[in-house]
Amino acid sequence: MTDGIAFNRLADLLRDRGEPTRYQGGALRTRGICHDGDSPGTVAIRRGANGGVVIFCHKCQGNTEFLAALGWTEADLYDQPLTESERRARPVDDTWIPCKERGHHRVAQYVYRDEHGAVVQGATRCNEKCFAQWRPDPAAKSGRRWRLTDDQGNRLVRTVPYRLPEILKAIAADRVIWIAEGEKDVHALVDHGLEATCNAGGAEKWTAEHAQFLKGADVTIVADRDEKGRKHAVAVVETLRGIARSVYVVQAREGKDAADHFAAGHGDHQFLQVWAPVPHPGDRGAQS
Ligand SMILES: [Zn+2]
Ligand SMILES: [Zn+2]
Known part of the structure; x- marks a missing residue:
């Protein structure tokens, strides 16, 4: 294959292998070849904001097994040709x-x-x-x-939030930025057509440095349904004071987190709103 677009190479490969594919929610879907699954929507495949292809298997919760099943490595996820700086920045292939x-x-x-x-x-x-x-x-x-x-x-x-290039584009386009506790939930949200981010390392590791990138953004935080999740959400709200344009905090209607919420069949409008600070978090004195 010589196609310079990794997404196209992958779509061709799946077609050549006779794998079922379909488009849904802006992503090419296929079955979980990685775990021998037969549901045709388990794996979501999209183009990255800076090119390349982003693959996420919702069962395996990642792409390692899917790549292995295809005989692909992480180097195959990039469009060609790479510039020298991109080559240097490329994650090692192991x-x-x-x-x-x-x-x-x-x-x-x-x-x-x-x-x-x-x-x-x-x-x-x-x-x-x-x-x-x-x-x-x-x-x-x-x-x-x-x-x-x-x-x-x-x-x-x-210190950068996950999917920063995508997030910056989304803020410029006035889209709501969803903040989850971890990458698994981010991918569940993105897979439902939303723009989402998180910090590396899990709960209570979000900092003011992450928040700096969300200037002027409308933010919805999905708080995990436990004490750690509540604390995490409160900490995120605090960093966004005076930075974000609006901040809402929601919880899954069912289960603990965003992935559970969607897995139970609920849509993005069915999250439970638990807090809606107006106009800025903590700025209650300014309310009329
Ligand atoms: Zn899988
Ligand atoms: Zn381990």
């Missing part, structure tokens, strides 16, 4: 994770990019739900290092 010695294997890798599409860091999850983060480092043999800080605890990479 599935090693720090807990591999314990017999775990990677099920998902999420790549965090800056506003120009360059890789800032990666976050991985294994089949036993260990989370790990890495940063690109051309000096390392593997091309990355599995810590984001130096020996003094100083952060060595920028």
Whole structure:
């Protein structure tokens, strides 16, 4: 295949293999070849805002297994030709994770990019739900290092929200930005046609640095239905004060999080609104 668009190469490959595909919610859907599934909508395939192809299997909760099933590597996810800086920023092509010695294997890798599409860091999850983060480092043999800080605890990479290039485009287009607790929920939201983001590392790791990118945005936070989720949502609201144009907090109608909500068959208008600060979070004195 010589098509310079990774999305087209993948669509061709699926067609050549006789895999069923259909378009729904702006994504090409196919079955979970990775887990031998037969539901035709399990895997969502889209073009990234900066090119390339983004694949997410909702059963496997990632793309590692799907790529393996196709015989693709992460390098295949990029459109060609890559510029030199893109080549340098490309995640290394291996599935090693720090807990591999314990017999775990990677099920998902999420790549965090800056506003120009360059890789800032990666976050991985294994089949036993260990989370790990890495940063690109051309000096390392593997091309990355599995810590984001130096020996003094100083952060060595920028702090960016997940899907930053997509989020910036969405804010410019006046779309609502949904903030979830983790990447799995972000993909559930995106798969339902929404624009969503989160921070790396899970609950209570959202910072003012993440919030800076949401200037003027209308934000809806999906709070997980537990104490950690409530605290996370409150912390996110706090960072958005005076930055976001509006902030709503909602919860899943059923289950714990956005993925559960959609899995139970509810739509994006059926989240339960739990808090609607007006006009800015915490700015209650300004209400008339
Ligand atoms: Zn799968
Ligand atoms: Zn693990």
